[in-house]
Amino acid sequence: MNAKVVACANMKGGVGKSTVALSFAEGTAHLGQGRLRVLVIDTDLQLNASTILVRDLDGGEPWRQGKTVEDYLRQRAAGQCPKAMSLVHYVDENVQLLSAKLTLVNFERSLLSRDRPTTMVRNDISAWFGECLSQLREHYQLIIVDTPPGLSLLAECALQLADLVVIPTVPNRLSSAGIETYAKYITDELGLVDVGTKSTVLINMKPTPATRTSEKWIEQIKAEAGADSFPYKLFDTQYGMRDGYRRGTEIERPANFQRAWGTVADPILAATRELWSFLDAPLHQRG
Amino acid sequence: MRDMLYALLPEDGNYVALEAAQIALAERTGEEASIDQLGQCIFALVGQAKIDWLPDEKQLRRTLPNHNRSPPWPISCERDLEPWLERYLWQSARGFYSPPPPSLTVVVENTARVPVGTQWTRPDLSMACVTRYLYQPVPVFDLFTFELKLAYDCNVRAVHESLAHSSSANFSYLAVYAPEGDEASVQAETNLPIMLEQAGRHGVGIIQIRDPRRPRDGYRRLLDARRHAPSPAKIDGFIEDRFHSVNKLALRRWVKP
Secondary structure: OOOEEEEEOOOOOOOOHHHHHHHHHHHHHHHOOOOOOEEEEEOOOOOHHHHHHHOOOOOOOOOOOOOEHHHHHHHHHOOOOOOHHHHOEEOOOOEEEEEOOOOHHHHHHHOOOOOOOHHHHHHHHHHHHHHHHHHHHOOOOEEEEEOOOOOOHHHHHHHHHOOEEEEEEOOOHHHHHHHHHHHHHHHHHOOOOOOHHHEEEEEEOOOOHHHOOOHHHHHHHHHHOOOOOOOOEEOOOOEOOHHHHHHHHHOOOOOOHHHHHHHHHHHHHHHHHHHHHHOOOOHHHOO | OHHHHHHHOOOOOOOEEHHHHHHHHHHHHOOOOOHHHHHHHHHHHHHOOOEEEEOOOOEEEEOOOOOOOOOOOOOOOHHHHHHHHHHHHHHHHHHHOOOOOOEEEEEEEEOOOOOOOOHHHOOOEEEEEEEEOOOOOOOEEEEEEEEEEEHHHOOHHHHHHHHHHOOOOOEEEEEEEOOOOOHHHHHHHHHHHHHHHHHHHHOOEEEEEOOOOOOOOOEEEEEOOOOOOOOHHHHHHHHHHHOOHHHHHHHHHHOOO
C-alpha cells in the first residue's frame, strides 16, 4: 500500500472541513467494500473529527492516552523514533484515526526560540510529520488530514506534504474572498507555488437566503477556477443539505453508510469518486 | 534566493549544514540571509520536492530519486549505519568535550566513499568542530574521524584501522554496532578487552552502538580518544580533499579569530 494524502484545509472556519474529511473517509470505506483502509489525521484543536469518530469511551479517548499526532511530534522532537501506527486509534476495520490534542499549539510554540524562528520550526515539523506520514502510508490507501481553521504550523506542513488539497467552501461573499486570501497566503507567504495545481474546491451548502449563500458566488468560484495565480480545480458535486451531514456525523456507530448519512449519501459517494479521480487513482484498482 | 540556495547544494545529493549554506549563500548574493529567510526558502523547496531537510542534523540536500527520507532500518551493512551515526554526531557533538565548550560549531561529513586515499586512510565519517572559549583569543579547531564496524568485524585490526586515521585527525574513534542478544555481538564482547587495551595504548576511542535509532541511550562511549597532533598541513589536505566546498567555505569562516 502507498496511501494518497489529502489535506482538507481552508483558513475560514465553519465551511465544513471536518465534515468533508469524514464524509470522504466514510465514502471511501463504503465504496471500497471492505478492501480500502482510510486514516483520518485530526490536526484541529477543536477535536471535531476525533470526537465524532471516537464517540464516548469514558476516559479511553486517544487524546487522554497519549495517542495523538502531537505525541508523535513530541517524541520525535526528543530524538526518539516513535512508531506512528502505535498511536492510531482503531475506529473500525476500514476507518482509523490519529487524533489531535488540545495542547498542539503549545507544543509548536515551545519549539520557538531566538535561534529557531517560526520558519525553521516549521521545517522541523514538516520533516517529522513527513516521516510520520511515510510510516503510515504503508498501512492505508487514503490518509485525510483535517486541518484547523486559520492554519497552524502543522496545517501548513500538511499542505506542503499532501498529494491533494481539498478546500471546502461556502458560496457567500466572505468565503469566496477567503479563498483568495488563502491562495495569497499559500503562494506568497509560504512560497508553496505548487499547491494551487493540487487544490480542488468543494462547494458546501445549498444556496439559501438564510445562510447568505447564492448562485452568484457559486458562479464566481467556478469562474476563478484555473486562474494563473491559484489554478485550483472544482468538484462537480456540491454538498447541499447541511442538516443531513450533521446527522451523518452524529449517528451512533456501528451503522451502515446509507443509514448514517441518509439522504446525503449520494452526493458523498459522487464526491468521493471525484476525489479518487483527482488523485489519479481509480477506486476499483485500489486495495 | 530560493534558486540560489538550490544551486549551491551539491549535485550528488550530499548534505550541507544549514550554517554552511547560510555562509555560502552570503558569498554568492553579497548580503547576509537570516535564518528566517533561509527557513522560508527551505520550506518552499521541500514543497516542490527539490530538497530534503534533516531536522536532527540541521542539514539540507538536493532530493534525488533514490533518496530515502529516513535512515535505513534494520541494519544490514556498514553503509546503513552511516546516516544513523551521522545523526548521533550532529546531536551529540558537545558530549565529545568535557566540560562542554561555551560555543561549538560542527560539520559532519560522510567521507566513506570519497575517491581519495586507501581503506586505511578513509574514515567512514568525519566531524570538524570549531570551539570558542571565553578567554582564548583564537578558536580551536578539532577534526574527529569515525570508523564504523559491524559486530562480526569487531577485532584489533579495526582498532588499528582507526589509529591509521589519526595521522590526519586530532581524534580517532572506532564505532562498533553490537546489538544486544545478537550472536556476533557475543563474539565481539570476547574481543573487547584486547581491543580496549590496544585502543587505550594508542589513544583511539571506542563507541558501542546498541540501538542506532536512540541517540540518547543507544550509544555508549566505552573509551574516549586522546588528542593527536598531526601536522596542520595534513589536516588541511584531508579537509581539502574530502569535504564539500560549501562546508569548507564555512569552516574557513568559522576558524577566523
